[in-house]
Amino acid sequence: RVHEYGGGSFTVSDGVIYFSNFADQRLYCVDGAGGPQAITPEAEMRYADGVIDRVRDRMICVREDHSEPGREAVNSIVGIPLSGSGAQVTLAGGADFYSSPRLNPEGSRLAWLQWSHPNMPWDGTELWVADVQGDGSVTNPVRVAGGVDEWIFQPEWSPAGELHFISDRSGWWNLYRWREGGIEALCPMEAEFGLPQWGFGMSAYGFESKDRIVCAYLEQGFSKLAVLDKTTGELEKIESPYTSIEGVRAAPGKAVFIAASPTETASIVRFDLDNRQFEVLRRSSELTIDPGYISAPQAVEFPTEGGLTAHAFFYPPRNRDFVAPENELPPLLVKSHGGPTAATSPTLRLIIQYWTSRGDAVLEVNYGGSTGYGREYRERLTGRWGVVDVDDCVNGARYLAERGLVDGGRLAITGGSAGGYTTLCALTFRDAFKAGASHYGVSDLEALEVDTHKFESRYTHKLVAPYPERADLYRERSPIHHTNMLSAPVIFFQGLEDKIVPPNQAEMMVNALRAKGLPVAYVTFEGEQHGFRQAANIKRALDGELYFYSRVFGFELADAV
DSSP: TTTTTTOOOOOOOOEEEEOOOTTTEEEEEEOSSSOOOSHHHSSSEEEEEEETTTTTTTTEEEEEEEOOTOOEEEEEEEEEEEEHHHHHHHEEEESSEEEEEEEEETEEEEEEEETTOOTTTOOOOOEEEEETTTTOOOOEEEEEEEBBBBOEEEEEEEEOOOEEEETTTSSSOEEEEETEEEESSSOSSBBBOOOOOSSSSOOOOESSSSSSEEEEEEETTEEEEEEETTTTTEEEEEOOSEEEEEEEETTTTTEEEEEEEETTTEEEEEEEEEEEEEEEEEESSOOOOOOGGGOEEEEEEEEGGGGGGEEEEEEEETTTTTTOOOOOOOOOOEEHHHHHHHHOOSSSOOHHHHHTTTTTTEEEETTTTSSSOOHHHHHHGGGTTTTTTHHHHHHHHHHHHHHHHHHHSSEEEEEHHHHHHHHHHHHOOOOSSEEHHHHHHHHHHHHHHHOOGGGGGGGGHHHHTTTTTTHHHHHHOOOOGGGOOOOEEEEEEEETTSSSSOOOHHHHHHHHHHHHHOOOOOOOOTTTTTTSSHHHHHHHHHHHHHHHHHHHTOOOSOOOO
């Protein structure tokens, strides 16, 4: 649970698995001979993103210290004896955040990333390298790339001991190599090789050999697979059925990654570089769906404020067993993704097909601020959260309505987390939507600022403005302070153990709407945190949202809810 979002929870070395256990946040090892053995004591500590230092029989990882109540958690990079005895040694400390400790093949040099408030990792990070002495101590640290305005992602040592990384110094997340004499761009292009680092252990490339890199990158929201030959600089694009590729790892002759397409849910896929064949090793779901029920995403570009262009994926209704009444256009559900520094991808997600198979069109908006379209697009949201995202959602809906693809009188908007904030802002400060659903969404920016976890505790300083200096702007953009402007029905879904957007965010809004006499519903889930994970709760939230819209728009449901 480091940074609350976790990731990088395990590593494997010489057939032994080392992992962080969610229930108690301790590190364990298991070698198949018996049950897991704890290698860290019971304490208010969390661990992530570990690598095994075999030379010194230890793990090097990120540690987040929550041991002092009332104090902000302390992050550092530490060395932890694999024997479970001996003291943990701090190897890097002093910055607010750390990630990606990586040892070179000889174990003689350590690279890592660090950054400090108010930056998020995609705003600016620093890449450091230091020598590792025989006793395990770290000496001669030097910053080799990055800063407050340059974002570094996934440092990795090649088999030849050369440090590689992804940087957005050109305005796009591209691959670079560091040598003692300087930094070299390996394949400059207007494409995104990096991803927003919400979690640990993310990977967009891997070394097939010392000279060949298997990588994935985004162009206009679609993932592409390629092989980069460092000796020639040639990037060979691989034809692939997948539109989303993440978690790339490679070994001689093969690569493994997580991939999905408009017709297949996420799977672990192995790619054979010699015969160019893809093999699915494990599917996230064995459910098969007749293509006659699947709506395929269509990339949409539409005009938005300031003469700019925004991006989205449009899913028209599709159900082989039904057609709409003649001359009737479908309702539209606009989905605003979370983050807000994230993006939606054009892949098969049943949560979308739920709506399209029932006659609704869906527009997933990659509003200004989303990743996948370059740094300039991502920075549109700087200081403009609650404005740019809302404008793009409204303009996307109007674009479809003006072209006769959806019913402009039956527009709804939905979103979770930051997407819930965009939803509530759209319903409060605009009049385009007739109803909406907020899934664990933000209603009070000030409350978010003073009652959230360390990782995001200064996030809004760039998205909105410094706080408390511009507290007036936080109130101006908080729907809770403008319920007099809200006249559309809203349904709220909230996990009661959410530490990122606490339940009081939803409850303040619900109470205000009830006081106004507006149609409102509040559905809570015991045991759920930020994002619902239990199947029954996910289903109940979907059914509840559909039922709510049926009451607002006056249509009969095919299924009993």
